[in-house]
Amino acid sequence: MAPMGSALLCVGDGIAPGHYRLHSRFSRVSNFVADDGSLVAIVTCEVGTGPVNVVLDGPGDWPWESLDIALEHLVLHRRADRPDAGSYRGGPDEVLVLPVSSEVRRDTRLERLPAADLGPGALHLAIARVLEQALPPSLACLLRTELAGPNPGAKPAASRDAGGSAFERALAERARAGARLLAGADFLGCARLLRGCGYGLTPSGDDFNTGLLAALWLLEQPDLGAVHAAARGQNVLSNAFLDQAIAGRLNAAPRAFVQAVVHGEQDAREASDRLLAVGATSGADFAAGFLLTWRSLLESLSAPGATTTPSG
Amino acid sequence: MLVASPGVLAGQVKKGAYFDSVTLMTIGRHVQSLAGVMDAAIVMGTAENRAILEASGLLLPEFGQTRETDLLIALKLADASRAEPVLTEIEQQFQLARSRKDQGSQARPRSLDGAIEALPGANLALISVAGRFAADEARRALERGLHVMLFSDNVPIDQEIALKRLAADRGLLVMGPDCGTAIVNGVPLGFANVVPRGSIGVVAAAGTGLQEVATLIAQGGGGISQALGTGGRDIKAKVGGTSFAMALEALANDPATAVILLIAKPPDPPVAERISAIVQGVRKPVVTLFLGDRKGAEAGPATLEEAARAALALWRGEDPAATQDDLKRRDRDQLAAAERAAARLPASRRYLRGLFSGGTFCAEAQVILAGDAIAAGRGFPRLAPLFSNAPTQVTARLDSALVSQAHTVVDLGEDEFTQGRPHPMIDYDLRLRRLAAEAADPEVAVVLLDVVLGYGSHEDPASELAPAIAAVQDRIVVVCSVTGTEADPQSRSRTVRQLEAAGALVAPSNAAACHLAGWIARLQEDRP
Numbered sequence: 001m002a003p004m005g006s007a008l009l010c011v012g013d014g015i016a017p018g019h020y021r022l023h024s025r026f027s028r029v030s031n032f033v034a035d036d037g038s039l040v041a042i043v044t045c046e047v048g049t050g051p052v053n054v055v056l057d058g059p060g061d062w063p064w065e066s067l068d069i070a071l072e073h074l075v076l077h078r079r080a081d082r083p084d085a086g087s088y089r090g091g092p093d094e095v096l097v098l099p100v101s102s103e104v105r106r107d108t109r110l111e112r113l114p115a116a117d118l119g120p121g122a123l124h125l126a127i128a129r130v131l132e133q134a135l136p137p138s139l140a141c142l143l144r145t146e147l148a149g150p151n152p153g154a155k156p157a158a159s160r161d162a163g164g165s166a167f168e169r170a171l172a173e174r175a176r177a178g179a180r181l182l183a184g185a186d187f188l189g190c191a192r193l194l195r196g197c198g199y200g201l202t203p204s205g206d207d208f209n210t211g212l213l214a215a216l217w218l219l220e221q222p223d224l225g226a227v228h229a230a231a232r233g234q235n236v237l238s239n240a241f242l243d244q245a246i247a248g249r250l251n252a253a254p255r256a257f258v259q260a261v262v263h264g265e266q267d268a269r270e271a272s273d274r275l276l277a278v279g280a281t282s283g284a285d286f287a288a289g290f291l292l293t294w295r296s297l298l299e300s301l302s303a304p305g306a307t308t309t310p311s312g
Numbered sequence: 313m314l315v316a317s318p319g320v321l322a323g324q325v326k327k328g329a330y331f332d333s334v335t336l337m338t339i340g341r342h343v344q345s346l347a348g349v350m351d352a353a354i355v356m357g358t359a360e361n362r363a364i365l366e367a368s369g370l371l372l373p374e375f376g377q378t379r380e381t382d383l384l385i386a387l388k389l390a391d392a393s394r395a396e397p398v399l400t401e402i403e404q405q406f407q408l409a410r411s412r413k414d415q416g417s418q419a420r421p422r423s424l425d426g427a428i429e430a431l432p433g434a435n436l437a438l439i440s441v442a443g444r445f446a447a448d449e450a451r452r453a454l455e456r457g458l459h460v461m462l463f464s465d466n467v468p469i470d471q472e473i474a475l476k477r478l479a480a481d482r483g484l485l486v487m488g489p490d491c492g493t494a495i496v497n498g499v500p501l502g503f504a505n506v507v508p509r510g511s512i513g514v515v516a517a518a519g520t521g522l523q524e525v526a527t528l529i530a531q532g533g534g535g536i537s538q539a540l541g542t543g544g545r546d547i548k549a550k551v552g553g554t555s556f557a558m559a560l561e562a563l564a565n566d567p568a569t570a571v572i573l574l575i576a577k578p579p580d581p582p583v584a585e586r587i588s589a590i591v592q593g594v595r596k597p598v599v600t601l602f603l604g605d606r607k608g609a610e611a612g613p614a615t616l617e618e619a620a621r622a623a624l625a626l627w628r629g630e631d632p633a634a635t636q637d638d639l640k641r642r643d644r645d646q647l648a649a650a651e652r653a654a655a656r657l658p659a660s661r662r663y664l665r666g667l668f669s670g671g672t673f674c675a676e677a678q679v680i681l682a683g684d685a686i687a688a689g690r691g692f693p694r695l696a697p698l699f700s701n702a703p704t705q706v707t708a709r710l711d712s713a714l715v716s717q718a719h720t721v722v723d724l725g726e727d728e729f730t731q732g733r734p735h736p737m738i739d740y741d742l743r744l745r746r747l748a749a750e751a752a753d754p755e756v757a758v759v760l761l762d763v764v765l766g767y768g769s770h771e772d773p774a775s776e777l778a779p780a781i782a783a784v785q786d787r788i789v790v791v792c793s794v795t796g797t798e799a800d801p802q803s804r805s806r807t808v809r810q811l812e813a814a815g816a817l818v819a820p821s822n823a824a825a826c827h828l829a830g831w832i833a834r835l836q837e838d839r840p
Contacts, residue, residue, distance in 0.1 A: 024330060024381070132466060133444045137337045165344055166368035167353030167386070168337075174364065196360030196380070199333035203358055235358060235380040273444045280332035 007057040008098040010106045014051030014244045015040055020067040028060040032067045039240030040067060050251030051108040051244040073099045108249045112218055113262055122268035123295060126261045129272040130287045138284035139204050142179040143291060171197060182292045185300050187216060188223060191231040204285040206238030211289025213245035214258055219297050253278050254286050319350045319388040322395035323372045326383040331409060339405045345741055348394035357382040424452050438501055440464055447471035454478050462488030463502050469550060476554040485558050488543040492519040495539040505766035506799035510535015512623050513569035515559040517542045517576035520670030520764060521616055523795050524822060525575060528620035530797045534627055537569040547579035553586050564594045572598045573623040577675055578605035597626040604679040604704050615823035616676055643691050650831035653789045657757050657836060664695060664833035665750045666721030666760040667743050669736035673762040673822045674723035675704055680826040682706035693830035695719040702726055737769045740776040751784035757836045758789040760829040762822055765796025765804060772802060774810035785815030789832055792816045793825035
């Protein structure tokens with residue numbers, strides 16, 4: 001178990017004051033959820049900053065069961081119940097009070113690009129890198145052009161009857177259908193179709209939709225709110241990430257990735273690799289959602305008589 | 313449209329249990345391979361996943377009120393009595409996954425530095441991480457003075473070149489990237505077999521080729537001093553054969569190595585010249601097999617088996633050419649066996665289909681079945697047209713890897729088959745499905761399979777293959793080779809017995825299996 005007296009390194013800008021109870025615990029991340037579904041994640045430096053992240057020094061494996069967030073401090077408890085108001089009694093083994101100064105607050109919002117500067121940036125480089133490096137169970141395979149590109153109806157040979165369970169085949173078919181909708185700029189339909197689908201604690205479809213929302217936010221798309229509503233389901237973790245994405249806020253790795261792709265930065269490849277290391281497939285699923293949506297948006301913008309234009 | 317199939321549904325809801333997506337998928341696939349399991353899915357209980365389960369015919373009534381933090385286990389079983397043992401196995405798999413995680417965080421070093429601290433005398437690092445991290449880890453190992461076996465693939469070629477330059481500057485060897493097997497100081501690494509220590513050293517840019525020659529040498533009474541893999545890309549001109557040359561020179565200078573055996577697909581010409589120049593300076597017998605490259609090697613071996621036998625003969629001080637007489641006698645026996653097998657097939661069945669887990673075996677099959685090994689003076693059958701998804705210079709590329717054409721040999725270890733699933737040496741699911749599909753083709757006479765034993769491979773391949781072979785052996789002939797030794801965890805003789813009991817013809821090597829299966833197809837083709 002980690003030492004109790006961890007130092008506070010930074011706090012995200014999407015955290016709401018309130019009382020939070022432990023939702024799920026991993027070695028580097030402890031997730032806490034409030035009654036209204038708001039999320040706060042206590043994370044190690046390796047995980048890094050994020051809109052709802054509280055980054056503590058140390059190796060993780062924390063014992064905390066609940067968390068109180070106020071404007072100028074946060075309190076971690078070993079007990080799940082809220083302690084007596086104002087009395088954070090007990091030694092550091094039971095309660096840890098950490099002051100939150102302005103120096104530790106972090107802005108996690110994406111930077112929009114002026115309309116005049118819009119272009120493919122590092123899109124193609126990122127697609128190639130993600131396709132090359134993503135773990136196979138992820139939705140990154142949708143980036144293959146024969147699935148979601150110019151000829152979205154076609155399937156690659158290997159996808160036909162490639163084994164797996166009926167669930168896997170049905171899931172893959174649903175994902176392909178979602179990618180086809182995206183290629184046709186039907187963002188709402190795609191989000192609705194992929195919501196909650198897939199393996200893992202945050203299903204692949206939800207991570208994909210978070211990437212989709214981030215791309216829509218960047219171009220201030222009018223249907224952003226409707227897509228967000230369609231993407232939200234019952235999963236509190238997924239919902240928290242979707243709620244932040246609609247405000248243009250992302251965790252460090254996806255944020256760096258999006259910035260690198262959009263701005264055509266030299267380190268897009270490194271940013272892709274960092275993103276793919278997030279979760280088992282979460283980073284790759286996010287990347288697929290963002291890149292497919294971004295590509296679809298750019299194609300819409302470049303089409304003759306395009307009416308979908310960013311306001312920036 | 314999904315079609316409902318008969319079966320009994322069973323399952324379980326585990327409240328508040330969560331695992332990452334790769335773990336769930338891996339366990340799900342393992343469960344699918346268990347006896348009596350027709351279908352399986354292990355997923356979190358989101359409403360959408362429940363909808364997909366319903367569409368897949370896997371939704372149980374008790375899943376109706378589950379939450380997204382509940383884990384759903386859905387099984388379709390041939391028989392309700394299988395439910396309990398399968399659920400018990402799943403629970404064991406979950407515990408294994410948890411214990412691996414615990415071990416990872418508590419007992420095992422979490423970094424290269426930690427590993428070096430734990431084992432200060434180590435001089436080799438085996439690196440098996442995602443390709444995107446592999447080169448960095450390898451560089452760190454080299455900078456710490458360690459030789460490297462790089463099991464990972466997907467390492468960019470420029471990084472491979474840079475690593476090998478760094479290693480060469482420091483007098484260190486990099487085996488790989490994509491080096492799946494080696495035996496160093498008697499220790500099997502990666503996919504490798506248990507063979508005796510001995511005096512024959514092997515350098516191979518062909519993974520299953522290394523396993524085949526090492527096990528054949530063991531079966532022939534010899535032993536291995538060192539078996540060093542290099543990864544298939546090392547012999548490309550761009551990389552320059554750096555590791556191959558260094559490994560060859562290391563064996564040339566190794567007092568424990570009396571005979572050197574070199575195995576590879578044909579290197580790019582500058583690399584072949586470089587290797588040839590080094591070989592000319594070696595003061596030990598060297599046997600070279602560049603599979604399919606017969607230029608200037610008329611007297612040399614044409615198959616992995618011939619190469620292993622040549623090395624054994626040289627180790628014993630005998631004439632390697634003499635071993636050909638034994639093989640020719642066996643060829644005659646096999647031709648008689650092929651005639652017996654073909655006699656029970658209808659004339660309409662005439663094609664050969666090879667379903668390989670080893671890329672080198674698939675390449676060797678093409679060399680043999682296309683008749684490219686005829687120069688060795690043996691009676692290999694020639695089949696035409698011959699197709700493959702991994703064609704050599706003598707075969708045509710399949711239109712689709714999933715659909716056989718005429719005579720076909722398929723490498724199931726190619727990327728198109730391994731996306732999203734374990735290697736076919738571990739997971740037999742695809743091969744079993746393809747075997748059933750080939751048997752259902754009224755033009756197929758014989759199916760050729762390689763079975764690779766040893767560490768890393770499936771723990772009991774015969775238990776998977778035997779029922780599948782038994783189910784098709786009344787329609788087609790199944791010919792297998794079994795690469796392994798008695799000391800391997802799976803035991804070669806036990807595996808052979810199980811396969812033969814199921815109706816398979818088991819040959820002593822991949823080359824012999826190709827010879828036997830090839831003649832069955834050829835005899836069928838020649839029938840009026």
